[in-house]
Amino acid sequence: MTSIDLGFSPDDAVLITGAASGIGRSVAVRAAELGLAVSLWDLNPDGLAETGELVRAASDARVHTWTADVSDDAAVQEGIGEANSALGGIRYLHNNAGPASSSAMPFDRAVEICVGSVRRMTDAWASTGPGEGAAMVATTSVAGNLVGTDNAWYSASKAAIMGYIRHLAAHRAHEFRSNGVAPGMTDTPRLAGFASSETGQRVLTRIPLGRMASPDDIAWATLFLLSPIASYINGTFLPVDGGWTVTQ
Numbered sequence: 001m002t003s004i005d006l007g008f009s010p011d012d013a014v015l016i017t018g019a020a021s022g023i024g025r026s027v028a029v030r031a032a033e034l035g036l037a038v039s040l041w042d043l044n045p046d047g048l049a050e051t052g053e054l055v056r057a058a059s060d061a062r063v064h065t066w067t068a069d070v071s072d073d074a075a076v077q078e079g080i081g082e083a084n085s086a087l088g089g090i091r092y093l094h095n096n097a098g099p100a101s102s103s104a105m106p107f108d109r110a111v112e113i114c115v116g117s118v119r120r121m122t123d124a125w126a127s128t129g130p131g132e133g134a135a136m137v138a139t140t141s142v143a144g145n146l147v148g149t150d151n152a153w154y155s156a157s158k159a160a161i162m163g164y165i166r167h168l169a170a171h172r173a174h175e176f177r178s179n180g181v182a183p184g185m186t187d188t189p190r191l192a193g194f195a196s197s198e199t200g201q202r203v204l205t206r207i208p209l210g211r212m213a214s215p216d217d218i219a220w221a222t223l224f225l226l227s228p229i230a231s232y233i234n235g236t237f238l239p240v241d242g243g244w245t246v247t248q
């Protein structure tokens with residue numbers, strides 16, 4: 001357990017997509033340490049099982065797991081029902097799953113998967129009536145929002161997710177708050193070896209804090225924005241990038 005108190009109630013639950021690895025795994029473990037029940041979603045059942053073990057080792061949190069592709073409508077609808085019954089309501093949603101920016105994907109399909117999944121998960125979750133104090137955070141990126149990166153579909157999707165968050169913040173605040181966390185370069189499995197590569201070294205020289213983000217750096221920002229102590233923060237875009245983008 002942790003001595004940090006972000007104001008969460010012990011009976012509340014958070015659903016995290018992309019929970020089998022990286023940022024999502026870190027959010028799951030830290031959320032459980034803060035006393036939240038967790039619903040862990042991912043395509044990868046082995047990774048999900050490992051995250052479940054880490055959560056149980058760190059806390060006595062209630063854990064629900066759901067192996068699914070968040071771009072699959074039927075799987076999402078079924079999973080939301082299961083998660084809601086298993087945990088007795090889900091106050092918080094972390095829309096985090098997404099393909100690696102290095103993946104070669106057709107532009108239209110990639111945007112459909114990335115943006116559509118955030119919309120799909122949000123509507124399915126909201127339809128359960130998450131209740132007073134509900135909040136959603138999506139993992140966006142500095143890519144597309146502050147810098148233009150190599151992959152067109154990635155920059156376009158991350159910017160579109162932030163646009164969707166602004167829509168939600170403006171028009172659905174009576175249901176829940178919505179915010180975006182925008183990691184810079186984060187040390188997760190998809191960036192394995194990046195820091196020691198030539199490009200990685202070049203990027204690191206432009207990060208004032210002199211290192212990549214850890215998954216925990218992103219997890220704490222996410223949990224803060226979801227939490228009751230952030231109750232007046234709605235529609236914001238929070239870069240967590242060690243100051244990288246101010247040096248661009």
Ligand SMILES: NC(=O)c1ccc[n+]([C@@H]2O[C@H](COP(=O)([O-])OP(=O)(O)OC[C@H]3O[C@@H](n4cnc5c(N)ncnc54)[C@H](O)[C@@H]3O)[C@@H](O)[C@H]2O)c1
Nearest residue numbers: 018020021022023042043069070097098141183185186188
């Ligand atoms: N690592 C970075 O530098 C960085 C920077 C900016 C933004 N992000 C964003 O952070 C989020 C998490 O990335 P990460 O670095 O932790 O990566 P990661 O690869 O460690 O974890 C991503 C997880 O999402 C899952 N996933 C992918 N598509 C899915 C789908 N359609 N349905 C269900 N699960 C799916 C994967 O199986 C994986 O377990 C992503 O949205 C990514 O775009 C990462």
